[in-house]
Amino acid sequence: MRNQNIWILITLLAAPAFVHAQWLNYPTPGIPRTPDGKPNLSAKTPRAADGKPDLSGLWQTEPGPPEIIERYIPGSTNGSGDAMPSQYFLNILSDFKPEESPLRPDVAALLQQHGPTYNVSPLWHCLPEGMPLVEMSPAPYKIIQKPGMTAMLYERDTTFRQVYTDGRKLPVDPQPTWLGYSVGKWDGDTLVVETLGFNDRSWLDARGHTHSEAMRLTERFRRLDFGHMEVQMTIDDPKTFTRPFSIKLKQLLQPDTDLLEDFCAENEKDLIHYEHK
Amino acid sequence: MKISKSILGSALLLCASFIPMSAQWLHYPTPGIPRTADGKPNLAAPAPKTSDGKPDLSGIWVGADDKYFRDLSTGGVEILMLPWAEKLYKERKENLQKGHPSERCIGHGVTDYDTQTSLRRFIQTPGVIAILFEGYNHYRQIFLDGRPLPKPTQPSYMGYSIGRWEGDTLVVDTNGLNDQGWLDMNGHPQTESTHITERFRRRDFGHIDLQLTIDDPTAYTKPWSANVHLNYAPDEELIEAICENEKDFTHMVGK
Numbered sequence: 001m002r003n004q005n006i007w008i009l010i011t012l013l014a015a016p017a018f019v020h021a022q023w024l025n026y027p028t029p030g031i032p033r034t035p036d037g038k039p040n041l042s043a044k045t046p047r048a049a050d051g052k053p054d055l056s057g058l059w060q061t062e063p064g065p066p067e068i069i070e071r072y073i074p075g076s077t078n079g080s081g082d083a084m085p086s087q088y089f090l091n092i093l094s095d096f097k098p099e100e101s102p103l104r105p106d107v108a109a110l111l112q113q114h115g116p117t118y119n120v121s122p123l124w125h126c127l128p129e130g131m132p133l134v135e136m137s138p139a140p141y142k143i144i145q146k147p148g149m150t151a152m153l154y155e156r157d158t159t160f161r162q163v164y165t166d167g168r169k170l171p172v173d174p175q176p177t178w179l180g181y182s183v184g185k186w187d188g189d190t191l192v193v194e195t196l197g198f199n200d201r202s203w204l205d206a207r208g209h210t211h212s213e214a215m216r217l218t219e220r221f222r223r224l225d226f227g228h229m230e231v232q233m234t235i236d237d238p239k240t241f242t243r244p245f246s247i248k249l250k251q252l253l254q255p256d257t258d259l260l261e262d263f264c265a266e267n268e269k270d271l272i273h274y275e276h277k
Numbered sequence: 278m279k280i281s282k283s284i285l286g287s288a289l290l291l292c293a294s295f296i297p298m299s300a301q302w303l304h305y306p307t308p309g310i311p312r313t314a315d316g317k318p319n320l321a322a323p324a325p326k327t328s329d330g331k332p333d334l335s336g337i338w339v340g341a342d343d344k345y346f347r348d349l350s351t352g353g354v355e356i357l358m359l360p361w362a363e364k365l366y367k368e369r370k371e372n373l374q375k376g377h378p379s380e381r382c383i384g385h386g387v388t389d390y391d392t393q394t395s396l397r398r399f400i401q402t403p404g405v406i407a408i409l410f411e412g413y414n415h416y417r418q419i420f421l422d423g424r425p426l427p428k429p430t431q432p433s434y435m436g437y438s439i440g441r442w443e444g445d446t447l448v449v450d451t452n453g454l455n456d457q458g459w460l461d462m463n464g465h466p467q468t469e470s471t472h473i474t475e476r477f478r479r480r481d482f483g484h485i486d487l488q489l490t491i492d493d494p495t496a497y498t499k500p501w502s503a504n505v506h507l508n509y510a511p512d513e514e515l516i517e518a519i520c521e522n523e524k525d526f527t528h529m530v531g532k
Contacts, residue, residue, distance in 0.1 A: 026424050026427070029404060029422045029423075029424075030404065030422075056402075125521075126382065127519065127521065128414075128519055142407075144400055144402060144405070144407055146335075146400060146402070148308060148309070149400075151400055151407060151409065153407060153416050153418070158415050158416060158435075159414045159415065159416075159519075160407075160409050160414065160415075160416045162398075162409070162515065166308050168305055175516070177516075177517040177519075178517060178519055179414075179517055258418075259418065260431070260433075261433035261434060261435055263383050263384070263434065
């Protein structure tokens, strides 16, 4: 158990190396502000030219409740100011009691037998977090919504993904990738993004929950107002889970800052210093 | 003999970066582009404009020729270097490009992404242009909202870029670069004082003329420019290309 906590800390520390390098404090142009000049995060949701909500902006998943984060990383919420992750970043099954877990018994047994360190995390090799983990990270990402395509730029590893909204269908047997192949369509004011074509190498969370190439991810993005977005993620992977399950992330607009360059490969030499069983 | 070795070095690095290139699993026709009567993309059609009347650079582009990617002096550009820079450039070139950041999966910077013959997508909005690179799955941002270049405090491979329109030409200034990146595969040095100016002009639907100007009195005796070209890539998509071959650098033998 203690090893596991150390592992989680290492994962967190390895990634947001630039969190304190605030050299980008240019006020975000064009955002609503209150009379005192502060961003008005409760202003109404902006709309694109086609009348749909405009999701564009810099977003970051809200940290989990301190009492839950403490459960995974004791002593971490001591006010040090470090960016804390979502509870789902630490454990995607955070909502479930052990006896209600949707994890297939054979997969659970493997995890139990080997612990979360039975395999080396891709992050230790500076490989991508992959979806959906990268979108839950304690690091910002930028949405750029255009007709026909929405791009997500992730600060983590300076990587991106594209969501096609031009009406195309999901490919039948795509080449497996870390971020998958995504198409989106509007359901009222909610952008529904479906993704498949994942490889089986990324981890779903810092705990080491894995998934198969059969995983399908459905995200429902709903921008509640200017500064708040709700993202419901549904994971359907019959080779890993007995049933589909959903988590709900709260994401907060990050005003007056921007993405920084982050290349993990600079730290790839750290691997030899990690201890695991 | 030396030349062919150098080409082999380039070939190795190219192979290292573009493994998924031949995986053509995406053949979705690009929606909304001009086509001739027989359905082929009309690359000679006029350059599209955005609603504010500026040229729209959006689309998938590819470097027309990788000779500038290998060396920006190709084609007779005179690059006069200070002695330390010349020495370093010669070392890197003679050592078959060993030590380039791409062998550690860090990828490229402004000028070598510009000249690379792999796909990249421009996404133009009024306030920012994002460029998504197929190689290494990296991106870069160019701010168009009138902000000034910041005083660099944290040098990076891609630097900090702002753009403005001069008529129909997008002029992009970049500073804040680190001294780890190479301007081209043969290793023209980049320093923390390097200032890059890119002038993008979309000549017609299918072609961008791009002038790259390097100004860095700490490495070069005077500013110099290279003129490169980008071609529109119709009916193509970017494929995820995550560099996982960082172990290869142990096999780079050098000279």
